[in-house]
Amino acid sequence: MSVENWLTEFRSQGYRLTDARRAVVETVAKSPRALTPAEIHDLAKEQYPKLGLVTVYRTLEKLEELNLVQRVHQEQGCNAYLAHAEGHQHLLICQKCKKAVYFDGDDLNASFAKVGEKHGFIVQEHWLQLFGICEECRENE
Amino acid sequence: MSVENWLTEFRSQGYRLTDARRAVVETVAKSPRALTPAEIHDLAKEQYPKLGLVTVYRTLEKLEELNLVQRVHQEQGCNAYLAHAEGHQHLLICQKCKKAVYFDGDDLNASFAKVGEKHGFIVQEHWLQLFGICEECRENE
DNA sequence: CTCCATGCAAAATATTTGCAATTCA
DNA sequence: TGAATTGCAAATATTTTGCATGGAG
Numbered sequence: 001m002s003v004e005n006w007l008t009e010f011r012s013q014g015y016r017l018t019d020a021r022r023a024v025v026e027t028v029a030k031s032p033r034a035l036t037p038a039e040i041h042d043l044a045k046e047q048y049p050k051l052g053l054v055t056v057y058r059t060l061e062k063l064e065e066l067n068l069v070q071r072v073h074q075e076q077g078c079n080a081y082l083a084h085a086e087g088h089q090h091l092l093i094c095q096k097c098k099k100a101v102y103f104d105g106d107d108l109n110a111s112f113a114k115v116g117e118k119h120g121f122i123v124q125e126h127w128l129q130l131f132g133i134c135e136e137c138r139e140n141e
Numbered sequence: 142m143s144v145e146n147w148l149t150e151f152r153s154q155g156y157r158l159t160d161a162r163r164a165v166v167e168t169v170a171k172s173p174r175a176l177t178p179a180e181i182h183d184l185a186k187e188q189y190p191k192l193g194l195v196t197v198y199r200t201l202e203k204l205e206e207l208n209l210v211q212r213v214h215q216e217q218g219c220n221a222y223l224a225h226a227e228g229h230q231h232l233l234i235c236q237k238c239k240k241a242v243y244f245d246g247d248d249l250n251a252s253f254a255k256v257g258e259k260h261g262f263i264v265q266e267h268w269l270q271l272f273g274i275c276e277e278c279r280e281n282e
Numbered sequence: 283c284t285c286c287a288t289g290c291a292a293a294a295t296a297t298t299t300g301c302a303a304t305t306c307a
Numbered sequence: 308t309g310a311a312t313t314g315c316a317a318a319t320a321t322t323t324t325g326c327a328t329g330g331a332g
Contacts, residue, residue, distance in 0.1 A: 198297070300318090
């Protein structure tokens with residue numbers, strides 16, 4: 001989903017389009033890796049210097065609500081945000097450059113359901129993240 | 142691994158055995174669900190009233206280092222700790238009672254490696270958690 | 283012109299650190 | 308006894324809230 005679509009989606013929910021929000025959205029959208037609120041603030045200020053950290057928090061909250069952004073949990077912290085890719089809930093994250101790639105793991109759902117059954121659970125959600133080293137980072141060793 | 146084993150492990154690493162640590166260890170060990178530092182503090186104080194929250198943090202740090210405890214990430218927060226089960230890194234968590242069950246998903250490793258390959262990654266770690274409703278909670282509806 | 287949105291400052295949370303007193307081995 | 312451990316208080320770090328001003332529609 002492009003930045004323009006995001007902003008349109010924003011409007012259609014009754015929210016206003018402001019320079020502050022545009023800066024946050026564009027920063028997250030073009031980042032290859034998940035960013036913390038503080039990082040977003042730093043980067044987006046280059047585009048909109050008046051931006052306050054509080055607005056970053058509030059904008060992320062709305063973006064998450066609209067499913068345009070998702071929170072990413074890693075060892076280093078659980079407060080990084082990444083542009084959401086529809087239908088691809090699984091992440092592959094490079095441990096070196098932190099680049100995040102979505103992948104389709106729909107074929108895993110059946111195994112997950114089976115595991116749950118074995119333990120008396122009805123599985124409703126899952127959370128899968130793979131960590132490794134990407135090709136680029138291996139080459140630049 | 143039993144509480145006594147934990148405490149022995151503690152000793153063998155050069156750490157001292159204290160009532161405070163014993164209270165923290167026993168609280169985490171006997172809980173069926175992951176607990177936050179504050180929750181551990183509350184519960185463990187019943188056993189050792191003088192216990193300070195800071196000691197809970199410091200003890201958890203050591204327990205994590207010794208791999209006796211693991212941090213659990215959920216929507217509600219990322220600061221809950223659960224007794225670690227050796228070799229079983231995957232969790233099945235009840236969304237209602239929060240009970241956590243480890244399961245063996247070693248047969249998934251091959252699929253994970255393959256997914257990584259497809260995207261140029263060499264997968265080194267993974268993180269999988271399933272969420273659902275356990276049998277007990279379904280019965281008590 | 284009317285609200286929604288913003289940024290500041292301050293409050294609320296969560297976690298870490300400095301330090302004197304305590305306690306295990 | 309000596310060093311590790313503790314709990315308090317204070318320092319940090321992170322996130323949220325109150326409120327007057329500014330800006331989108």
